[in-house]
Amino acid sequence: MSERLYPAFKILLVDDEPDWLGSLALTLEARAGLSNLLTCDDSRRVMELLDQGGIGLVVLDLTMPHLSGEALLKELAERHPEVTAIVLSGLNQLETAVRCMKLGAFDYCVKTDEEERIVGAVLRAVRMQEMRRDNQELSSRLVSGELRHPEAFAGIVTGDRGMLALFSYLEAVAPSPQPLLITGESGVGKELFARAAHRLSGCRGKLVTVNVAGLDDTVFADTLFGHLRGAFTGAEQARRGMVEEAAEGTLFLDEIGDLSIPSQVKLLRLLQEGEYFPLGADLPKRLKARIIVATHRDLAAREDSGAFRRDLYYRLRTHRIEVPPLRERPGDIPLLLEHFLAEAARALGKKKPPVPRELARFLAGYAFPGNVRELRAMVYDALSIHRDGPLALDAFVQAARQAPDAPAVAAVPSRNPFAGFPELPTFTEAAAFLVMEAMDRAGHNQTLAARLLGISQPALNKRLKQMREGGA
Ligand SMILES: Nc1ncnc2c1ncn2[C@@H]1O[C@H](COP(=O)(O)OP(=O)(O)OP(=O)(O)O)[C@@H](O)[C@H]1O
Numbered sequence: 001m002s003e004r005l006y007p008a009f010k011i012l013l014v015d016d017e018p019d020w021l022g023s024l025a026l027t028l029e030a031r032a033g034l035s036n037l038l039t040c041d042d043s044r045r046v047m048e049l050l051d052q053g054g055i056g057l058v059v060l061d062l063t064m065p066h067l068s069g070e071a072l073l074k075e076l077a078e079r080h081p082e083v084t085a086i087v088l089s090g091l092n093q094l095e096t097a098v099r100c101m102k103l104g105a106f107d108y109c110v111k112t113d114e115e116e117r118i119v120g121a122v123l124r125a126v127r128m129q130e131m132r133r134d135n136q137e138l139s140s141r142l143v144s145g146e147l148r149h150p151e152a153f154a155g156i157v158t159g160d161r162g163m164l165a166l167f168s169y170l171e172a173v174a175p176s177p178q179p180l181l182i183t184g185e186s187g188v189g190k191e192l193f194a195r196a197a198h199r200l201s202g203c204r205g206k207l208v209t210v211n212v213a214g215l216d217d218t219v220f221a222d223t224l225f226g227h228l229r230g231a232f233t234g235a236e237q238a239r240r241g242m243v244e245e246a247a248e249g250t251l252f253l254d255e256i257g258d259l260s261i262p263s264q265v266k267l268l269r270l271l272q273e274g275e276y277f278p279l280g281a282d283l284p285k286r287l288k289a290r291i292i293v294a295t296h297r298d299l300a301a302r303e304d305s306g307a308f309r310r311d312l313y314y315r316l317r318t319h320r321i322e323v324p325p326l327r328e329r330p331g332d333i334p335l336l337l338e339h340f341l342a343e344a345a346r347a348l349g350k351k352k353p354p355v356p357r358e359l360a361r362f363l364a365g366y367a368f369p370g371n372v373r374e375l376r377a378m379v380y381d382a383l384s385i386h387r388d389g390p391l392a393l394d395a396f397v398q399a400a401r402q403a404p405d406a407p408a409v410a411a412v413p414s415r416n417p418f419a420g421f422p423e424l425p426t427f428t429e430a431a432a433f434l435v436m437e438a439m440d441r442a443g444h445n446q447t448l449a450a451r452l453l454g455i456s457q458p459a460l461n462k463r464l465k466q467m468r469e470g471g472a
Pocket residue numbers: 155156157158184185186187188189190191192193254295296336372373376
């Protein structure tokens with residue numbers, strides 16, 4: 001089985017010394033996992049190779065017979081400005097370095113530099129080129145606005161324009177090797193987006209999910225990187241880490257906002273250097289999986305308070321999507337209601353009951369602190385106790401009342417709605433307004449309105465009668 005070449009574009013190494021070319025190629029492959037390499041020891045052929053396309057980065061020797069590196073740089077800037085160039089010189093000359101940078105070189109390294117310096121420069125150029133390509137892809141997708149693979153989103157029910165825009169964005173960034181950050185409140189569907197991104201990535205490996213909340217640093221390292229046999233007392237068998245499990249696929253780290261600081265350092269190193277050490281190993285292994293992370297926490301606030309490392313935060317947020325809460329896309333509620341009703345009816349072996357109109361109205365006014373997961377649970381609960389006729393409202397109202405932080409049905413408003421009124425209404429007037437509002441929200445269903453007000457249906461009925469008689 002042939003491994004996928006990395007990066008997606010070719011890196012052209014140009015030098016008139018074949019031995020140096022060979023050793024540079026070996027170093028880049030072994031140290032940075034760069035395998036999509038092309039070498040050329042005749043500078044006169046460089047432009048012809050570039051014209052054939054597919055090359056994103058050129059690493060150029062400066063002093064070569066026939067055509068010098070500087071002459072090539074000039075031609076490159078004119079004919080292929082989309083290609084990034086790094087200059088490698090035998091001499092450390094400041095003036096030459098400045099001239100090369102003015103001609104558009106991305107970096108200038110000296111051949112006698114530490115290997116680390118040269119590999120680092122090439123990796124940075126690869127990353128920049130990848131981001132440039134991602135941006136181009138993104139702009140073209142946003143302009144066309146069309147989905148090329150709508151089937152990847154089949155599991156996500158929505159008609160919301162904001163959500164559909166996220167689909168387009170995801171299609172554009174899914175093939176990128178850069179990490180993807182998915183944020184949004186609990187239950188909004190972040191995991192579904194991670195699955196869609198994996199499907200769209202074109203990676204043939206597996207999607208491996210790890211929930212990192214509550215993992216202490218040792219368990220985190222062992223889970224991700226694995227260990228060798230005998231690495232610690234009790235390690236009777238070697239264990240493959242999840243990074244290896246996900247090779248050629250996607251590693252999805254859920255609840256990343258809860259990661260401890262030492263584990264954040266390990267994750268950053270993995271992302272930056274693209275390699276890791278299983279516990280007890282002397283030789284590093286290469287990261288071959290795409291990383292997707294998700295959290296329901298506000299990462300920016302956590303970064304502000306020092307609970308999340310700034311460098312990791314910026315590394316993770318290169319590509320990011322924020323899935324909106326359900327209350328901000330009320331148009332999705334009826335669609336999801338129908339979807340879950342059909343799903344629950346199949347699962348419970350029942351007939352799908354008709355949905356009363358008041359139910360849709362009630363749900364539209366509810367804040368869904370648990371988002372789509374909460375709606376799904378409500379539907380399953382309601383259908384499991386359903387006997388015949390239309391679906392009962394009661395189960396939904398009860399569930400909403402019991403939900404933590406349920407603003408739309410909270411018995412006591414968090415802010416005094418009368419604060420700031422120059423003149424206060426009388427008790428009778430305030431009660432009448434409240435009753436009218438509840439009746440309105442409940443679609444004039446007295447049982448539901450009474451529940452919203454926290455009183456019995458006969459008590460509400462009595463009030464309504466009084467209001468009619470008193471003309472209030
Ligand atoms: N748009 C949607 N269409 C269909 N099902 C959905 C949708 N959004 C969420 N769900 C369902 O709601 C449940 C919660 O979704 P998911 O686990 O993806 O949420 P999450 O944002 O990852 O939550 P958490 O932060 O708690 O991990 C799942 O059963 C999922 O299938």
